[in-house]
Amino acid sequence: MAQQPLELILLRQLASHLVIPMWMMDEQGNLIYYNESAEGLLGVHFDDVGPINSEQLVGKWQVTQMDGSPLPDYDFPVVVALSKHKPAHRSLRFQGLDGVWRAVEVTALPLEGQDGRFLGVLATFWEVDD
Amino acid sequence: MRALGAEVRDVEKVDVLITHLHMDHIQGLPFFSPLHDPDIWVDVWGPVSSHQSLQERLNRYLSPPLFPIRIRDLESVAFHDVAPGEFHLDGIQVTADLVSHPGPTLGFRLEEGGRALTYLPDHEPALGAHDFPNDSYWTSGYALARGADVLIHDSQYTDEEYAERLGWGHSSYTHVLGFAGLCEVDRLMTFHHDPGHTDETLDEAHVRLQQAARGFEVIPGTHGAVIEV
Numbered sequence: 001m002a003q004q005p006l007e008l009i010l011l012r013q014l015a016s017h018l019v020i021p022m023w024m025m026d027e028q029g030n031l032i033y034y035n036e037s038a039e040g041l042l043g044v045h046f047d048d049v050g051p052i053n054s055e056q057l058v059g060k061w062q063v064t065q066m067d068g069s070p071l072p073d074y075d076f077p078v079v080v081a082l083s084k085h086k087p088a089h090r091s092l093r094f095q096g097l098d099g100v101w102r103a104v105e106v107t108a109l110p111l112e113g114q115d116g117r118f119l120g121v122l123a124t125f126w127e128v129d130d
Numbered sequence: 131m132r133a134l135g136a137e138v139r140d141v142e143k144v145d146v147l148i149t150h151l152h153m154d155h156i157q158g159l160p161f162f163s164p165l166h167d168p169d170i171w172v173d174v175w176g177p178v179s180s181h182q183s184l185q186e187r188l189n190r191y192l193s194p195p196l197f198p199i200r201i202r203d204l205e206s207v208a209f210h211d212v213a214p215g216e217f218h219l220d221g222i223q224v225t226a227d228l229v230s231h232p233g234p235t236l237g238f239r240l241e242e243g244g245r246a247l248t249y250l251p252d253h254e255p256a257l258g259a260h261d262f263p264n265d266s267y268w269t270s271g272y273a274l275a276r277g278a279d280v281l282i283h284d285s286q287y288t289d290e291e292y293a294e295r296l297g298w299g300h301s302s303y304t305h306v307l308g309f310a311g312l313c314e315v316d317r318l319m320t321f322h323h324d325p326g327h328t329d330e331t332l333d334e335a336h337v338r339l340q341q342a343a344r345g346f347e348v349i350p351g352t353h354g355a356v357i358e359v
């Protein structure tokens with residue numbers, strides 16, 4: 001694609017100005033952007049790894065439930081928002097690419113434009129005590 | 131629109147493309163005489179909304195007390211809600227896409243016989259862009275304007291004025307030059323001049339734009355101008 005949809009362009013602009021961590025995927029599930037605050041938690045600068053296509057995204061970050069048991073992909077909030085076009089929220093633990101395990105709350109929102117066009121997913125997450 | 135309407139003769143059908151419903155883009159519509167001529171069919175195309183049809187939204191203006199005639203009293207007109215995508219008008223392929231401007235606003239690319247005209251009268255590509263004007267992937271309007279033979283583009287502000295009107299939905303001279311360069315257009319027609327600019331300041335700005343343009347020609351958008359694509 002030569003250019004992202006306008007809604008994603010504007011959202012990226014907003015996300016780059018906010019200090020809450022934000023993660024953006026396009027309608028195919030490719031990771032197209034995360035902001036500076038998200039870089040702190042994910043343990044790597046976006047420009048060093050991204051964009052990342054949906055296949056390469058699988059397993060990029062180790063993710064578990066809060067008790068350390070496995071979390072199936074289909075229960076990831078971003079996957080729920082992407083596949084069901086519904087908002088999703090949960091707590092989980094993941095290992096940043098800096099090697100540090102962190103506990104976070106994640107909320108993922110499906111992005112729908114005028115005329116019902118599905119554009120992708122926006123997720124925000126914040127660190128909690130485990 | 132009134133002057134243009136007077137020139138429409140010996141045709142059975144006219145298409146009117148509206149990018150968005152800001153007043154400066156619709157106020158001429160009711161004075162477009164083919165709308166009142168039952169022998170000419172008029173198709174009006176404008177941006178889709180999730181709440182009301184194009185006709186319902188235009189009705190707010192095209193009805194008393196703002197205007198004496200109601201849309202429903204016009205006999206030979208149809209209104210079409212346009213979502214981002216492609217449609218055809220006779221032999222012309224029209225691509226519509228949302229562009230950076232307050233409220234849902236379309237830009238149009240018209241293509242026929244390998245030639246392309248892009249119309250972006252209200253556009254602030256620098257606002258949403260990452261690393262403007264160097265990253266086409268994250269620049270509003272790029273897909274519409276890429277390689278166009280003629281780009282008619284918002285050229286409202288000087289750089290100083292833009293600094294005080296960030297987010298108002300319009301371009302500075304520097305931005306329009308950068309955008310036209312990024313899109314590698316052939317000819318740029320400056321448009322949507324600031325109403326506060328005099329003919330003199332516009333002439334001066336035009337000379338500076340022509341000198342600064344790299345790789346494309348700059349044509350001043352003037353009242354009644356006709357352009358061959």
Ligand SMILES: [Zn+2]
Pocket residue numbers: 150152231252299
């Ligand atoms: Zn406008």
Ligand SMILES: [Zn+2]
Pocket residue numbers: 152154155251252322
């Ligand atoms: Zn305007």
